[in-house]
Structure formats: C-alpha cells, structure tokens
Amino acid sequence: xxxxPHAIRYPWETPPEPGEAIEMAEGVLWMRxxxxxxxxxxxxxxxxxxxxWTIVDTGFASNTSRRIWGDLMAGPLGGKPVRRVIATHHxxxxxxxxxxxxxxxGAELVTTRTAWLFARMLQLDAQDRPTPETLDYWRGAGMxxxxxxxxxxxxxxxxxxCVAPMPLGFTRIxxxxxxxxxxxxxxxxxxxxxxxxxxxxxxxxxxLVLAGDQILPSISSNLGVYATEPExxxxxxxxxxxxxxxxxxxxxxxxxxxxxLPFTGLSLRMAQLIENHHGALNRLHTHxxxxxxxGDCFPPLFKRRIGSxxxxxxxxxxxxxxxxxxxxxxxxxxxxxxGAWLFQAV
Numbered sequence: 366x367x368x369x370p371h372a373i374r375y376p377w378e379t380p381p382e383p384g385e386a387i388e389m390a391e392g393v394l395w396m397r398x399x400x401x402x403x404x405x406x407x408x409x410x411x412x413x414x415x416x417x418w419t420i421v422d423t424g425f426a427s428n429t430s431r432r433i434w435g436d437l438m439a440g441p442l443g444g445k446p447v448r449r450v451i452a453t454h455h456x457x458x459x460x461x462x463x464x465x466x467x468x469x470x471g472a473e474l475v476t477t478r479t480a481w482l483f484a485r486m487l488q489l490d491a492q493d494r495p496t497p498e499t500l501d502y503w504r505g506a507g508m509x510x511x512x513x514x515x516x517x518x519x520x521x522x523x524x525x526x527c528v529a530p531m532p533l534g535f536t537r538i539x540x541x542x543x544x545x546x547x548x549x550x551x552x553x554x555x556x557x558x559x560x561x562x563x564x565x566x567x568x569x570x571x572x573l574v575l576a577g578d579q580i581l582p583s584i585s586s587n588l589g590v591y592a593t594e595p596e597x598x599x600x601x602x603x604x605x606x607x608x609x610x611x612x613x614x615x616x617x618x619x620x621x622x623x624x625x626l627p628f629t630g631l632s633l634r635m636a637q638l639i640e641n642h643h644g645a646l647n648r649l650h651t652h653x654x655x656x657x658x659x660g661d662c663f664p665p666l667f668k669r670r671i672g673s674x675x676x677x678x679x680x681x682x683x684x685x686x687x688x689x690x691x692x693x694x695x696x697x698x699x700x701x702x703x704g705a706w707l708f709q710a711v
Contacts, residue, residue: 394441407425408627411442414548417446418442419547421577450472481537484524488524488531490524495516506705512676549571550570573621576620588603590684615631659687691708695711
C-alpha cells in the first residue's frame with residue numbers, strides 16, 4: 366500500500382440511466398439495471414474486445430432486464446455481439462442472465478468454479494415452502510416467532526425466480542489467473558465472505574478494478590450464514606480477504622463495484638471495511654455479556670431499526686457475527702429448549 370490512505374472520491378456523481386452507458390476509460394462502459402428491492406440497482410460493465418463485447422455481471426433475469434439489455438446492445442454497444450460474460454459471483458443480480466446470454470446469444474460464461482456450482486445448484490432447487498432444514502436454521506438463529514409463522518406459510522425466495530436456466534458448461538477462473546478483455550490484461554484475485562470464491566479483476570495496464578460486491582463504497586456487503594452451511598464463518602473469510610486485497614491497493618485505483626458509484630480512495634475504503642467489522646464484533650461481544658440469540662443482536666450490529674424488508678438479511682448477518690465470535694473462542698453457544706442457539710461472551 367502506497368503512502369497514507371487517500372480520501373474516497375466519486376468521479377461520476379450521477380449513474381447512467383437504464384439503456385444508457387458511461388465510458389469509464391477507453392473501451393470500458395458502465396451501465397446499470399434495476400432491482401426490485403431496497404438496494405434498487407446493480408452495476409454492470411462492458412469491455413470492448415473489438416469484434417464483440419465482454420460484459421461483467423448481468424442483473425436479474427426479468428423481462429425488464431432483457432428489454433434494457435436489448436436497448437444497450439442496440440445503442441451503446443453498437444450492435445456488436447456479447448461474446449463473453451464474466452460473473453463475479455453467484456448471486457442472482459450478478460448471475461441472473463448468464464444462462465440467457467449463453468443460450469440466446471452464444472456467449473461464453475467465465476466465472477469461478479464455486480460460483481458456477483452454487484448458481485446452477487440453486488437454480489435447479491425450487492421450493493413451494495421453506496425446507497425443514499431452513500426452518501431449523503431460522504429457529505436456531507432465534508427468528509421472531511411471528512415472522513417465522515409468516516414465512517412457514519408462504520413461498521420462499523427461489524433463485525430460479527430471477528436466474529435464467531443455466532446450460533452445462535463454463536470457463537473457470539481462479540486465484541492467480543489472468544485474462545484479456547477490453548484491450549487490457551486483468552489479474553484475477555479471489556475474495557470471500559459475501560460470496561464464496563468471488564472474483565475481482567485488476568487491470569495491469571491502468572488503474573481499473575472490477576470489484577463486484579467484494580469492495581463497495583458507502584455500504585457494507587452482506588455477510589450471511591444460511592442453512593446450506595449453518596456453521597460457516599463468512600466474517601472470518603471476509604476479514605482475511607480484505608487484508609489480502611488491501612496489499613494490492615494503489616492511490617490511483619478506480620474501483621468499479623456492483624452497487625453505488627465507482628470511486629477512488631481504495632486504501633482508505635479497505636481500512637474502513639476491516640475496521641467496521643472489528644468494531645461490530647467488539648460491540649457484539651459486549652452485548653453478549655448475557656446469553657442472546659442472533660435475533661437479539663441487531664442493536665449492537667446495525668445501530669438502527671431493522672424493518673421487515675431487511676429482517677432476513679439482518680438475521681443471517683447477525684448469525685454470521687455471533688458464529689465468528691464462537692469460532693474465535695470469544696463466545697460459547699448452547700441450545701435453548703425452543704431450538705435457538707444462545708451465544709454468550711467468554
């Protein structure tokens with residue numbers, strides 16, 4: 366890391382409108398697609414390969430997204446084909462239309478092995494009601510009984526609702542790889558925590574970083590534990606990734622992330638991302654002087670009221686922080702009669 370941290374700045378204060386693009390550097394376009402949730406957008410990028418385009422992330426699979434991509438391909442992308450899709454990680458707002466680009470446009474899908482496996486597994490796993498494993502996990506996290514009763518009776522979020530069918534076949538990238546796109550060579554550095562084996566791309570030829578959701582300005586990426594791996598430690602994975610990626614930061618880096626605005630000041634932002642979670646863990650440790658469920662731990666972690674629309678993400682993030690203290694030996698856990706885990710500081 367070169368010198369003292371530099372202030373975080375936003376070279377572009379206004380994002381592109383749907384169907385429009387902003388040129389970030391020669392051959393690199395920034396575009397934005399809407400999302401039907403509180404975080405109401407995802408950033409996607411296009412890299413000019415001369416006879417076609419490589420796009421980075423895709424947005425949800427929806428009629429709206431397909432229409433906007435049609436406008437983008439006819440407009441800012443100049444009618445040239447999308448030949449390759451790089452998916453930074455498996456989440457639906459990033460992987461959602463990868464299969465559509467493969468089948469409808471003949472594009473190659475490039476992603477990490479874990480991202481492809483998770484996306485294809487989840488895309489095939491549609492449920493009408495929450496599974497017994499999911500209900501057990503929610504009870505273990507101390508989900509509010511009224512919210513639990515509601516969720517037991519309704520169709521859960523299904524990956525397949527917003528991810529296009531994914532055909533067999535992808536091209537793997539991994540830590541230490543490099544690839545050519547947009548007239549540049551990009552080094553692949555893998556992050557973890559927000560999503561397993563999350564790819565970030567660092568240009569050798571200039572100061573561009575395609576960061577996905579691994580490095581975001583102004584908001585913290587959600588670090589959640591789910592029924593798929595109920596004793597995972599995404600907070601530990603996140604902190605390790607942040608420390609490792611910090612060593613790559615240069616003052617001139619322009620970070621192009623999956624949400625919010627592209628920014629400079631990467632060294633400072635990495636320090637903030639690390640400190641934010643250490644601070645949250647210390648507040649949580651104090652809060653756990655008395656036994657608490659993960660559902661009881663929103664106040665020290667979020668320091669604001671959590672609404673119903675944010676409850677699910679808050680619960681899995683609270684569980685992640687409680688489990689990190691448990692993995693580190695800073696907390697114990699015991700089962701309550703109703704199945705909830707009670708965490709207590711050591």
